[in-house]
Amino acid sequence: MNNVLFDLHYSALIKMQQLLKPPMPKEVQFTFRKSDSTQFRDTLKDVRMRGIYSIIIDTKPENLPNLLTAILQIQMNNYKYHYHFTTFDIEAHNLENFRYNFVNMTAYRMVDSEHLMVKQVLRDMEKFQSVGQSILNRSNLEPALMYDSVFALARGLQALERGAVLRPVNVSCEDENPWNDGSSLFNYVNAAEYRGLTGKIQFKEGRRSTLKLDLLKLRTEKLDKVGEWSTTSGLNISNHEAFHEFGTRNITLRVTTIETIPYVMLKAGNHTGNDRFEGFCIELLQAIANYLGFQYELYFVPDSKFGAENTSTGEWNGLVREIIDKNADLAVASMTINYARESVIDFTKPFMTLGIRILFKLPSTMPTRLFSFMSPLAIDIWLYVLAAYILVSSTMFIVARFSPYEWHNPHPCVAESDVMENQFSMANSFWFTIVTLMHQGCDLNPKATSTRIIGAIWWFFTLILISSYTANLAAFLTVERMITPIESVEDLASQSKISYGTLESGSTMTFFRDSRIETYQKMWRYMENRPNVFVGSYEEGVARVLQGNYAFLMESTMLDYMVQRNCNLTEVGGLLDSKGYGIATPIGSPWRDKISLAILDLQEKGVIQILYNRWWKSGATTCSRDEKGKETKANALGLENIGGVFVVLLTGLAVAIFTAIFEFCWSTKKNAYNQRQSLCSEMAEELRFAMKCRASRQRPALRRQCSKCIPGTTYVPNAMDMNTQENGVMQMLDIRKSASPVHFECGDCRHHT
Numbered sequence: 001m002n003n004v005l006f007d008l009h010y011s012a013l014i015k016m017q018q019l020l021k022p023p024m025p026k027e028v029q030f031t032f033r034k035s036d037s038t039q040f041r042d043t044l045k046d047v048r049m050r051g052i053y054s055i056i057i058d059t060k061p062e063n064l065p066n067l068l069t070a071i072l073q074i075q076m077n078n079y080k081y082h083y084h085f086t087t088f089d090i091e092a093h094n095l096e097n098f099r100y101n102f103v104n105m106t107a108y109r110m111v112d113s114e115h116l117m118v119k120q121v122l123r124d125m126e127k128f129q130s131v132g133q134s135i136l137n138r139s140n141l142e143p144a145l146m147y148d149s150v151f152a153l154a155r156g157l158q159a160l161e162r163g164a165v166l167r168p169v170n171v172s173c174e175d176e177n178p179w180n181d182g183s184s185l186f187n188y189v190n191a192a193e194y195r196g197l198t199g200k201i202q203f204k205e206g207r208r209s210t211l212k213l214d215l216l217k218l219r220t221e222k223l224d225k226v227g228e229w230s231t232t233s234g235l236n237i238s239n240h241e242a243f244h245e246f247g248t249r250n251i252t253l254r255v256t257t258i259e260t261i262p263y264v265m266l267k268a269g270n271h272t273g274n275d276r277f278e279g280f281c282i283e284l285l286q287a288i289a290n291y292l293g294f295q296y297e298l299y300f301v302p303d304s305k306f307g308a309e310n311t312s313t314g315e316w317n318g319l320v321r322e323i324i325d326k327n328a329d330l331a332v333a334s335m336t337i338n339y340a341r342e343s344v345i346d347f348t349k350p351f352m353t354l355g356i357r358i359l360f361k362l363p364s365t366m367p368t369r370l371f372s373f374m375s376p377l378a379i380d381i382w383l384y385v386l387a388a389y390i391l392v393s394s395t396m397f398i399v400a401r402f403s404p405y406e407w408h409n410p411h412p413c414v415a416e417s418d419v420m421e422n423q424f425s426m427a428n429s430f431w432f433t434i435v436t437l438m439h440q441g442c443d444l445n446p447k448a449t450s451t452r453i454i455g456a457i458w459w460f461f462t463l464i465l466i467s468s469y470t471a472n473l474a475a476f477l478t479v480e481r482m483i484t485p486i487e488s489v490e491d492l493a494s495q496s497k498i499s500y501g502t503l504e505s506g507s508t509m510t511f512f513r514d515s516r517i518e519t520y521q522k523m524w525r526y527m528e529n530r531p532n533v534f535v536g537s538y539e540e541g542v543a544r545v546l547q548g549n550y551a552f553l554m555e556s557t558m559l560d561y562m563v564q565r566n567c568n569l570t571e572v573g574g575l576l577d578s579k580g581y582g583i584a585t586p587i588g589s590p591w592r593d594k595i596s597l598a599i600l601d602l603q604e605k606g607v608i609q610i611l612y613n614r615w616w617k618s619g620a621t622t623c624s625r626d627e628k629g630k631e632t633k634a635n636a637l638g639l640e641n642i643g644g645v646f647v648v649l650l651t652g653l654a655v656a657i658f659t660a661i662f663e664f665c666w667s668t669k670k671n672a673y674n675q676r677q678s679l680c681s682e683m684a685e686e687l688r689f690a691m692k693c694r695a696s697r698q699r700p701a702l703r704r705q706c707s708k709c710i711p712g713t714t715y716v717p718n719a720m721d722m723n724t725q726e727n728g729v730m731q732m733l734d735i736r737k738s739a740s741p742v743h744f745e746c747g748d749c750r751h752h753t
């Protein structure tokens, strides 16, 4: 075939392929095969083995019947194949055996036998010769071209005759004398323009300048004109539908699949054919087949892999490979649609959506510990409580010493008594604080405003602390506490104790391999260096998770199924991505759109949901422990939970100290006035005394008031009253004997008199 003709047929084939599946791959590979008519079958077998589906056939018309028989014999006559014939008289051949199996057969024709003018010429010819049309078709184009060229010559001569008398002369082959009118005739022929049997005829510089070819395609009824090629506008396809036409009834598709619970499983017992399989995908396939009316024959993919591209060789494996090689018409499985796969095969619309998640073994319960009563509060809180206890007790002791209102006369009716006592000794202060912390009764009661503030704020503190402790202790004692070492994919990526992996040669593996996200890249580097983290099947992955110390990155749909059926399993973190499962077909397969429509319809009618419920919900065990574990998991209360109560306590202590200072100043000022002493010396004296908490137990009792005293009774201090201590209460004597005794008149003192 010469270059011009090759270009013509090649461009036709490419354009038709584009109609079937735009866009075309960037690179197109050509394979040229030369064969004589006895080897057609071997050549075709070789073409089939190489996976070539678009074939240009350039052969003599007399060889075509043999070739067509060979095509039928080796069954290369289905919708996957596209034959384009270079012969212009395809109509003259018997294509009856190819009409019903949707094989694509196209060719050009020059003579449009349906054209009125052509029909008229044929009728005229029949008058002279009984064969008529068969002259035009059976013996290829020559008669038609001959007819048109004679007509062109006739037109030229006619025109020449109009201007001059045509005088034919005898010309000799030996003489070199030209015919004078020859060049004029050439010009007139060149100028001729008319509608011939082979279309519009026009010349330019002695060559035919317009050529129009009809593109024919074999359809169920006959060869139909589906487009035109012309020298001016190239190829125009007028009937696009003709390229998407194919029947579904009585067609048996080869469907490949892979064993995955609960999508595709082998039934127990002895079954044959499609009966061997069961599962969600099998029922979905059956529903689609019923919908579209095709038959199918299922088989497992030989290498039991979903399919991933080998980055170094560019080769695919698994289901994807099976579809690329067109060994199967469909791949029906839990097959994820992703970019890399979509560039080499086609997918239908998704029938399920999902994302990658982490499957992990449910954490074991925390072992019971002897000191588990400590658990409700974090260790730092225990330390803070201890510090608060010491601080409050010391503050109570100091403030009580400073505050004049905490000093009282143990025998108010003894008028001359110089003994003053303060109930908040160091020991008593610590005792008061611990007793109130434990919510027990205590006979010590603060009297001064400052000490009362300390008491109140400490009680508030203990109230909150004890309530929080009690509440959390209940949670700790009733709930089995879960130890969850990982909570998210980031946790998984940042540790090395727990190993993790994916299914080998699946989309989950390629997700990590191709990801640009730092965390996933890091995880891929980890997995890449430890090939044993990849598993051959989901069952193997789940078994490894159950053995412990292994996290399996898998798709959420499958994960849900596993978790619902095994209470020792749990999912960790959220979805890492979002994608869908689709049915795979070879590129350009006419089944893709039909199956997509069927999927959408089945989805809208709820059929897919019913199938999902049947395979996921039934047989699921209720593992409520997962949820319970998450909701009621008790954590030790930390500073962030109850830190506020410490702030309140410190503020209260500060207020109490200021109040004590105020009380001290107020009382000293009053005493200084009564004693007629200077304020400074009185203050210094009182301060000195207050500071001598250990050195002296005595204190001048100069300022006393007793509202309960009755006039006329006098209390004389008893020697026994001096330097005695009862219940840890300090009594103090006035060391300044020179001071005149003060008389108390007190109703409580009657028993002393």
Ligand code: ASP
Binding pocket: 306, 307, 334, 335, 336, 337, 503, 505, 506, 507, 508, 509, 554, 555
């Ligand atoms: N469904 C996945 C796939 O199509 C399998 C996986 O990687 O989890 O490859």
